[in-house]
Amino acid sequence: MKTSTPSSSIEDYVKVIYSFTEWQQKPITSTQLAQRLGVANSSVSEMVRKLKDQGLVDHKPYSAVTLTSDGVRLALSMVRRHRLIETFLVQELGYRWDEVHDEAELLEHAVSDTFIDRMAAKLGNPSRDPHGDPIPAADGTVLMPAAFRLSELDDGHTGRITRISDENPELLRYLAAEDIDLDAEVEVVGRRPFGGPLVVRIGSAAAPREFDFAEEVASALWVHSDAEHAGCSVPER
Numbered sequence: 001m002k003t004s005t006p007s008s009s010i011e012d013y014v015k016v017i018y019s020f021t022e023w024q025q026k027p028i029t030s031t032q033l034a035q036r037l038g039v040a041n042s043s044v045s046e047m048v049r050k051l052k053d054q055g056l057v058d059h060k061p062y063s064a065v066t067l068t069s070d071g072v073r074l075a076l077s078m079v080r081r082h083r084l085i086e087t088f089l090v091q092e093l094g095y096r097w098d099e100v101h102d103e104a105e106l107l108e109h110a111v112s113d114t115f116i117d118r119m120a121a122k123l124g125n126p127s128r129d130p131h132g133d134p135i136p137a138a139d140g141t142v143l144m145p146a147a148f149r150l151s152e153l154d155d156g157h158t159g160r161i162t163r164i165s166d167e168n169p170e171l172l173r174y175l176a177a178e179d180i181d182l183d184a185e186v187e188v189v190g191r192r193p194f195g196g197p198l199v200v201r202i203g204s205a206a207a208p209r210e211f212d213f214a215e216e217v218a219s220a221l222w223v224h225s226d227a228e229h230a231g232c233s234v235p236e237r
Contacts, residue, residue: 008109011078013047017067018075027064080136081108081116083129088119090130097130098172132163132182151218157188159225171220186223
């Protein structure tokens, strides 16, 4: 009996469910799924029932939606496709990092596994995409960097930017204009009084630049640190 190929809608759903929990532990709800996919809650409810019937998700009424082992395998395959295509568009075709998401959404359903494997080889089998998100290997293994949101770090914390959320293209354009990219060195100075922005220094110790980051910016940057600083309150990850 021939196994049917998942529809693009199914692929999109499992990818969104996986991506939502990739950098944090809280599972996604049906309402959050609807918001991220831009569809009605009723459409999500119908699709979640279908995904459950196919053994791709676990879900009970009024509870979160979680992937089964089969769902995770399919999601990792789609995430690999998406992030390799994004990387190819930036490295080989000159796209900006704020332009690639929608293009990858279209292309990821149209290309074969062979095409993806050859693309990965052409790129040198990269471990992360232009935004720092890890690219799953062909066997499904994922190397997640130990990182925290910049907004979670305490005063005096240092490290380097290891991931930048691609949810807001305007934010990506702002960071590009300020020449803030992956692997930039970061030091948390502190917060302005009365709930003000987060003050950070970015760049080498010889020539750092100081920025006041609003919460949206600070929450979009993920930082990896090689060592704790004196009085560090951030737990090990």
